[in-house]
Amino acid sequence: MNVSDAAYDTVHEYPGGSESLAPRMSKGMSAATLRGKVNANNDRNVLGLLEANELMGKSGDYRILHAMAADHGFVVQRVDAPQSGSMIGALLAAAHAKGDLSQLIADALADGQISPNEANEIGRACALVQAAIVQVGQHADAAAERGGA
Structure with a gap:
């Protein structure tokens, strides 16, 4: 999956889509603006790096990160700090x-x-x-x- 598709899917597959995700963004952007930022056919509003980072954090969907890593030959694996064990x-x-x-x-x-x-x-x-x-x-x-x- 390419980064543009990953961003599009992150927004459109979020429960409630851009209408529920956009207001959660720190700049309080409109749903239409967020949809435009993840539309690969739109070159006016482009999703910035900091916005992509916030989008992943707010949505809990990290496919953008995985797509970026894959584009550069890397694999991303979440590693949580140990809560128990030795x-x-x-x-x-x-x-x-x-x-x-x-x-x-x-x-x-x-x-x-x-x-x-x-x-x-x-x-x-x-x-x-x-x-x-x-x-x-x-x-x-x-x-x-x-x-x-």
Whole structure:
């Protein structure tokens, strides 16, 4: 999905559409203005970077972020700070995710080629491994803040 489509869908698929989302924006723009900003065929009102950021925050829809990342060859994975558990548990979860990735790659290579679907699955599994490793780091940060393990 391209960034323009992502912005359009973010507004138009929001419950109540632009009529309910526009008043929530900090500048209190009109629904018509918001629709114009996400209309790829309109070059008068263009959605700015700060507005796109606010739009994602207000809507809870991050497809614009994902589309921008994909345009530049990146994958975005939400990683929430750990609310419970331990650093050892997070490390074991990361090892499990890495094992799943390894098995997925082995299965994909079994026939000597990797299909587009297999490549997508591998990419998603890589993102899960990255998220799990970040969780280990977050547990370390939390432990350092409270002065213990």
